[in-house]
Amino acid sequence: MRLIKIPFNGGSLDETADQDSAPDKIVELLKRFSLDEDGRFFVINQEELLVDNSDLQETFHRVESLIAKENYLTLVLGGDHSLTYPCFRAFARKHVNPGIVVFDARAGVSEDLKVNNSDYLRALLNEHIVKGENVLLVGLRSWSKDEIAFLRKNNIKFYTMREISMEGKSEVCDSVMSVAREWDGFYLSVGVGVLDPAFAPGTSCLEPGGLTSRQLLYFIQRLKLLKNLKMVDVVEVCPSKDFNDITSLIAAKLISELA
Template structure:
């Protein structure tokens, strides 16, 4: 288990969307986001004062090569194991949300205590969806079954049905629905945090490039504020479900790149 601060934060791409329950396209996101980060209008500075382009602790670890959906869990978990064992924390770009499960399988080997902050329009707690237990609608059911975190806090949720409410009760998930927004008090964490950020947690007015547009979501600023306000070390993150095929004038690509910067900056400050 990791006890001492680690030395680096790596951007890791997972161009995989075989478990998308609606429309494909999220596999195109890692390259699109990298293109905006490296060749777009953004500079390297984050709002918290970290300059990614000047940091020797920030690197790009390339993409996970997944040959088929049959081995996606093993491939992702093994690559995460390799990097975490080298004292490198991960900011992973999906891809669909199914990738979070193998990432967290790896993280649990290295962290005794971990809290997941999950920003999403959907709870992703289905036991199975369309016959697929590894659908992008199911990763947090698998996470909770396997005991991969000590606490799961979900923000932005606005699509709950009876089954999902039953799963929330079963797994003792803290589901903070958008109908109760804003939060009565800031989130407070006791353990290191892993952030799983589904782009459709943000309102489609800000992020139209998603497969599941769900009006009534968070603003870009509200999500950035949630990231900045994390009060314990942010030790890992994934940004998932951006679908470039659905984007309008690169609006979502620009937002995803901005979120990468702010998440990376927050992670680097905790090293």
């Protein structure tokens, strides 16, 4: 698998966040894993994209240019969630019917004047980069009335933590996979905020009642089986807010299972 480190937090609304330091920390911890949970060796070829945290548009241009050249399973390691915007824009140009599954506590559809980590998905939808029915959100538990209205207006399917708790992770994962396998290009975005703060304290927006590490691994290990999975991003880790590196460590673990 190809891994691209993008140390960018220029799209974060949290001025105390340090997502730009996450890629190096996560890759360092990735050395702890030599095998995945099936006992298989994994090989990762990594590179880093130089970015300017003070220039959002230039960074997005660089990201799009790089991603447009990728033809194999690629994992982008951020960085804040605004990176999903340029990554998916480039990804969508290479597929006739692209779709995206996002794991996060928040929907990414707030209404702001510029693309950031809280409205990246709204921008993709408003620009018709992705169809609403080709967006699946998993793990939601924090939103506004306007955001719910936007999701429903755009026919976006979302699975709240309450639904996952009531219906079970297996049932929800079956539903996600049945939709995602119909796309010719499947993009997976994992914001670590989807996890409960007990398992991922090192992120900028802590929302109680999230997934456990084991539950997230279950989803990831199953979604990896889909042959149309072409690109992944793992974002929103803030090492300075972490405790004993447990958030960075679960991010590294996710990468080892996806490789």
